Amino acid sequence: xxxxxxxxxxxxxxxxxxxxxxxxxxxxxxxxxxxxxxxxxxxxxxxxxxxxxxxxxxxxxxxxxxxxxxxxxxxxxxxxxxxxxxxxxxxxxxxxxxxxxxxxxxxxxxxxxxxxxxxxxxxxxxxxxxxxxxxxxxxxxxxxxxxxxxxxxxxxxxxxxxxxxxxxxxxxxxxxxxxxxxxxxxxxxxxxxxxxxxxxxxxxxxxxxxxxxxxxxxxxxxxxxxxxxxxxxxxxxxxxxxxxxxxxxxxxxxxxxxxxxxxxxxxxxxxxxxxxxxxxxxxxxxxxxxxxxxxxxxxxxxxxxxxxxxxxxxxxxxxxxxxxxxxxxxxxxxxxxxxxxxxxxxxxxxxxxxxxxxxxxxxxxxxxxxxxxxxxxxxxxxxxxxxxxxxxxxxxxxxxxxxxxxxxxxxxxxxxxx
RNA sequence: GGGGGAAUGUCCCGAGCGGCAAAGGGGGCGGACUGUAAAUCCGCUGGCUAAGCCUUCGUAGGUUCGAGUCCUACUUCCCCCA
Numbered sequence: 001x002x003x004x005x006x007x008x009x010x011x012x013x014x015x016x017x018x019x020x021x022x023x024x025x026x027x028x029x030x031x032x033x034x035x036x037x038x039x040x041x042x043x044x045x046x047x048x049x050x051x052x053x054x055x056x057x058x059x060x061x062x063x064x065x066x067x068x069x070x071x072x073x074x075x076x077x078x079x080x081x082x083x084x085x086x087x088x089x090x091x092x093x094x095x096x097x098x099x100x101x102x103x104x105x106x107x108x109x110x111x112x113x114x115x116x117x118x119x120x121x122x123x124x125x126x127x128x129x130x131x132x133x134x135x136x137x138x139x140x141x142x143x144x145x146x147x148x149x150x151x152x153x154x155x156x157x158x159x160x161x162x163x164x165x166x167x168x169x170x171x172x173x174x175x176x177x178x179x180x181x182x183x184x185x186x187x188x189x190x191x192x193x194x195x196x197x198x199x200x201x202x203x204x205x206x207x208x209x210x211x212x213x214x215x216x217x218x219x220x221x222x223x224x225x226x227x228x229x230x231x232x233x234x235x236x237x238x239x240x241x242x243x244x245x246x247x248x249x250x251x252x253x254x255x256x257x258x259x260x261x262x263x264x265x266x267x268x269x270x271x272x273x274x275x276x277x278x279x280x281x282x283x284x285x286x287x288x289x290x291x292x293x294x295x296x297x298x299x300x301x302x303x304x305x306x307x308x309x310x311x312x313x314x315x316x317x318x319x320x321x322x323x324x325x326x327x328x329x330x331x332x333x334x335x336x337x338x339x340x341x342x343x344x345x346x347x348x349x350x351x352x353x354x355x356x357x358x359x360x361x362x363x364x365x366x367x368x369x370x371x372x373x374x375x376x377x378x379x380x381x382x383x384x385x386x387x388x389x390x391x392x393x394x395x396x397x398x399x400x401x402x403x404x405x406x407x408x409x410x411x412x413x414x415x416x417x418x
Numbered sequence: 419g420g421g422g423g424a425a426u427g428u429c430c431c432g433a434g435c436g437g438c439a440a441a442g443g444g445g446g447c448g449g450a451c452u453g454u455a456a457a458u459c460c461g462c463u464g465g466c467u468a469a470g471c472c473u474u475c476g477u478a479g480g481u482u483c484g485a486g487u488c489c490u491a492c493u494u495c496c497c498c499c500a
Contacts, residue, residue: 261454264454265454265455266455267455267456268453268455268456269455269456270455271455294453295452295453295455296453297453297455298453298454298455301453301454301455325454328454329454353467354467355467356467364447366464366465366466367465367466367467367468368464368465368466368468369447369462369463371467371468372447372448372461372462372463373447373448373462375448375461375462376447376448376449376461376462377448377449377461378447378448378449378462379448389467390467407447407448408447408448408449409448409454410454
């Protein structure tokens, strides 16, 4: 792979930007992509009401596919989610109701509409749901037509299975079958949409290859596998988690401001990689930003935050977040666009206890935590450290109509009365 | 079917002679240093306007002045024999 020279725009982009981990046949896939015949899919679970940053990498791959003349097929796992992918170790996953799955699907669709153009055109994305075919399967028919093509011997030798057996860990029958369903999806998508490639995280390699294998036995054209590296931050943390949980790609689950901050706070060592993976900036521009050293790298981080936020929330929201950040951190002014919590004028007149105020602002989970943060010097009102936990906020504390509550150096909320 | 073991602070792992708001770690949050970074060091990590009170150790009972700890039943998971 090291000496492979892609001729297609698609693979060139994927390789130079670091999306590529493994591919079953680079030459073959390259030819298909160059001929404009590449239709590829990635499966998404419907276990959550929206997608978060962890899913951004596969989304970007689909987007690149579309940009370079291919047809992206995000597949909703509406069927497989009803069973629940148990690969996530011991945790017995709760079975989601069909309604919940449908709701989740809607949320996920909204995310995709920001990244892909859907429609009937040649490179327009389509979004099928494997419930369409999986729920209609008849067990006997499935065994006869599909099941006989699976070699248990082969599956036993796959890493995902082998490791479990070696470690004497439980491997349930359903889990063993999950990859069969996924393999079947691949074949079905080939029949329905002419899909010839499946992409996914590196942990999906085995499942994808199983699908290729099944396709060969069931008479599909040659299928391809392409995986991306598993993403962690430079210091080895899982990507996309913050104090308040997952970083969602939907404004009402993670505000543009928080989203911008998430990228702004990236580690130095991640900036270049993230610019390549999570923005569409040209490579020479990224090279210029990546060359910045020391404190200058903060400029690169701002660009990263701007671009990444613009993709999900739009350019305007990104610029507003950037401006809010500039005022807050560079000028030290309380930007009016900071997250705001309102309380009634009556409450304000009566006076609000500091502890309660911070709880209401959502900066701390309980008054107990507020007390602890005060002891540790973590709470500030209008930039002045809170010393007395019995303190009371009154209308007199308003500055330009708001009281600025801060937790640490980065989290600020404006308290307003109405 | 028979035998043995395990469930702990609702983020995770994990110690726990009958006096326990419960060791230790990871993670997280805050502070210091910096650049809204990393690394490092320090503090915090059940609830309640709190010298006190309240709720926590799989579930339900019981023994005890007092139960995470002992007893009984139940639930779930794991292991061994068949």
